[in-house]
Amino acid sequence: xxxxELWLTFLCIGVITYAIRLSFILLFEKMVIPSFLMRALRxxxxxVLSAIILPALFLDGxxxxxxxxxxxxxxxxxxxxxxxxxxxxxxxxxxxxxxxWVLHIL
Amino acid sequence: MTSKHAEFLAGIKDILPILMGxxxxxxxxxxxxxxxxxxxxxxxxxxxxxxxxxxxxxxxxLIGASVPWGIIVLTAVIINLRHxxxxxxxAPYLKRLxxxxxxxxxxxxxxxxxxxxxxHYQRPGDMTRKHWYFLGTGLAxxxxxxxxxxxxxxxxxxxxxxxxxxxxxxLTFIALVVPMLKDRAGxxxxxxxxxxxxxxxxxxxxxxxxxxxxxxxxxxxxxxxRDRKRASMFxxxxxxxxxxxxxxxxxxxxxxxxPGKDGV
Numbered sequence: 001x002x003x004x005e006l007w008l009t010f011l012c013i014g015v016i017t018y019a020i021r022l023s024f025i026l027l028f029e030k031m032v033i034p035s036f037l038m039r040a041l042r043x044x045x046x047x048v049l050s051a052i053i054l055p056a057l058f059l060d061g062x063x064x065x066x067x068x069x070x071x072x073x074x075x076x077x078x079x080x081x082x083x084x085x086x087x088x089x090x091x092x093x094x095x096x097x098x099x100x101w102v103l104h105i106l
Numbered sequence: 107m108t109s110k111h112a113e114f115l116a117g118i119k120d121i122l123p124i125l126m127g128x129x130x131x132x133x134x135x136x137x138x139x140x141x142x143x144x145x146x147x148x149x150x151x152x153x154x155x156x157x158x159x160x161x162x163x164x165x166x167x168l169i170g171a172s173v174p175w176g177i178i179v180l181t182a183v184i185i186n187l188r189h190x191x192x193x194x195x196x197a198p199y200l201k202r203l204x205x206x207x208x209x210x211x212x213x214x215x216x217x218x219x220x221x222x223x224x225x226h227y228q229r230p231g232d233m234t235r236k237h238w239y240f241l242g243t244g245l246a247x248x249x250x251x252x253x254x255x256x257x258x259x260x261x262x263x264x265x266x267x268x269x270x271x272x273x274x275x276x277l278t279f280i281a282l283v284v285p286m287l288k289d290r291a292g293x294x295x296x297x298x299x300x301x302x303x304x305x306x307x308x309x310x311x312x313x314x315x316x317x318x319x320x321x322x323x324x325x326x327x328x329x330x331x332r333d334r335k336r337a338s339m340f341x342x343x344x345x346x347x348x349x350x351x352x353x354x355x356x357x358x359x360x361x362x363x364x365p366g367k368d369g370v
Contacts, residue, residue, distance in 0.1 A: 001169055006148055009175045013165060013182040014155030021189045022212035026205070028197035039330060040323045041195040045221050046292050047299035047322030048188045049279040051315050052160070052217075054300030055307050056276035062308055072273060079277050083284035089123035092281040093274060097130075100273055 071103035113235045117242025121222050127278030128159075128218060128247065129254040130271040135163050136258020137265045142170025146259050153255040157248065158216060159275065161185045162255075164312070177311075184311045188319060192220040196240075199227045203237055211237065214244025216251075221282040295326030 001009070057076040058064055065073065079096030082088070132153075139149035144166060152162050161182040168178045192215055200208055223240040227233075258265065265271065287293050299322025306314030 001172070001175065003145075003148070005175050006144065006169070007151075009165070009169075009178055010148065010152050010155050012175075012179045013161065013186075014152075014157075016179070016183050017156055017158055017161065017186045017189065018213060020183070020186055021193055021215040022209065023190055024193035024197040025200050025208050025212050025215075028194075029201045033194070036327065037194075038198075040327045041191065043292065043295040043323045043326035044191045044195045044319070045224060046283060046286055046296040047319045047326070048191065048315075049217065049221065049283045050296040050300040050322065051303035051318035053276045053279045053283065055303050055314075056273075058304050059307055064304065072276075075273070076276060076280060079280050080284055083281050084287075087285045089278075089281035090126050092284075093123070093127040093277045096277040096280065097270075097274060100270055104268075104270070 071100055074103055075099035109232070109235050110238045113238035114242040117223070117226070117239035117244075118246045120226070120239075121218065121243045121246050124218050124222065124278055124281065125246065125250045127274040127281065128250055130274040131159055131163075131278070132251050132254025133258040133261070133265055134271045135159065135166065136255040137261060138163065138170075139166040139255075140259055140262045142166045144169060149259045150252075150256055153252055156182070157213070157251065158182075158186055158189075159251070163272075181311050184313060184316065187316055188217075189215060191319065192217075192224075195224060196220065196227070199233070200237065207237060211240055211244065214241070214248060216244075216247060218278065218282065219244045219247045221286075225286070289331075291326045291329040291331070294329050295322040298322045298325040 053076070057073045058066070058070075060070065068074070075096050078099045079092050082095045083092040086092070135153075136149060139152070139162075140146065144152075149166070152165070156162050156165070164185060165178055165182050168181060193212065196211075196215070200211060203211075219240070222243045223236075226239050226243075227236055283296060287296060299318045301318075302321050303314055303318035306317050308314070309317070
């Protein structure tokens with residue numbers, strides 16, 4: 001990819017991403033949002049983030065890995081328990097990362 | 107200290123632990139962008155222009171694989187379409203702000219800043235200063251992202267791949283999601299979205315993420331208890347307490363911003 005193509009690619013992605021982020025924030029006052037949609041929006045953070053987390057833990061490339069040898073699944077599960085018991089974000093990240101390294105060494 | 111400053115600082119403080127997961131991911135974005143053959147200024151510029159971790163990461167990988175630019179743009183845009191849902195979700199809280207505020211906060215609307223800010227918006231409290239909290243959270247994340255990707259870009263190949271630093275992304279999200287799981291409907295939404303994302307991972311252009319999110323939201327909505335439904339009718343969209351006179355500062359908003367507080 002040449003330099004001009006590269007910069008144009010970045011610009012396109014950047015401008016469209018910004019437009020997506022701005023969309024409802026700018027237009028909200030001009031439209032009527034149905035109440036079921038308002039209620040559904042409560043689930044946005046849970047749904048999006050879970051849809052990123054689970055594939056990162058369960059998939060090895062494109063293959064489903066449910067074995068005990070799946071270090072990411074084990075480390076992620078330990079991190080989830082830490083997050084649930086402590087609600088401490090830093091501890092969750094540190095325990096998950098150290099857990100993964102330890103499992104890799106074992 | 108004014109309450110604006112207090113909100114701003116509280117926003118920074120609340121995202122600090124999350125930044126510990128963002129820094130390694132920024133590092134490996136920088137490293138992978140250089141590894142894909144992107145020159146250093148361009149690799150760093152993407153952090154300014156796009157400012158979205160997973161899309162930047164995938165874009166770098168696709169450029170490294172010599173994928174045509176149209177496909178790269180399309181893929182990155184589909185990955186970032188989830189931000190439309192974030193936008194709709196925060197919009198009711200921002201609608202009284204001056205347009206310059208909204209233009210700025212939209213630029214700072216990333217996964218992590220959104221998750222932290224929306225949690226704060228849904229807590230009880232004075233609604234008129236919470237955009238300062240959002241700004242604090244967003245700017246702290248922005249500065250950290252720029253600095254960490256810059257370090258990654260400079261270090262280049264000196265960060266070994268077997269450190270598995272990419273794993274900090276799902277860990278960060280686990281730290282954000284798990285404390286949000288408070289009721290049956292939320293848990294079902296999260297599990298549905300996660301399972302469908304795993305099953306639909308083979309879909310082209312990362313469309314699985316979008317499908318999974320929409321299905322998760324639908325399941326959550328269906329399982330929502332009746333009383334909660336009634337309570338959240340009086341959510342942010344009902345806060346029409348007068349018009350703003352000062353273009354920068356929103357007026358006091360009615361204290362109905364606690365979806366479900368008097369529900370379950």
